[in-house]
Amino acid sequence: MFIGEYQHSIDAKGRIIVPSKFRDELGYKFILTKGLDNCLFIYSSEEWKKFEDKLMNLPVASKDARAFVRYFFSSAVECEIDKQGRLTIPQHLREHAKIDKELVTIGVMSRVEVWSKQEWINYGSDNLSYDEIAEKMAELGI
Secondary structure, X not given: OEOOEEEEEOOOOOEEEOOHHHHHHHOXXXXXXXXXXOOEXXXXXXXXXXXXXXXXXXXXXXXXXXXXXXXXXXXXXXEEOOOOOEEEOOHHHHHHHOOOOEEEEEEEEOEEEEEEHHHHHHHHHHOOOHHHHHHHHHHOOO
């Protein structure tokens, strides 16, 4: 399970350091794709396969389902961590997440999210308070 928050920067070649606590669980190869809320999602190959299986069961006749699948698969790239523990983020994904220099990498259970530092700050200030979130989770039985 991925947990924690780590602050990094991106170098001129588009490389970021993957937190050492995430490397073992991600494995040798993994998938990087557009995420929701202006971030990027990183899935281990095993978790990507589970996600893929769920998306395969969506009805192809549904316009929304097709759009959702296209969103994640069209931008997905298979990645590897280099010997220095770095991952290269392609330009189109850096643009999607508005990553220019400073970034935040967070663990979110089955995936890792990569955020520009400013987008992460904006996300935290633009959303519900923790009390409101707790109330909504209680409605879901959590």
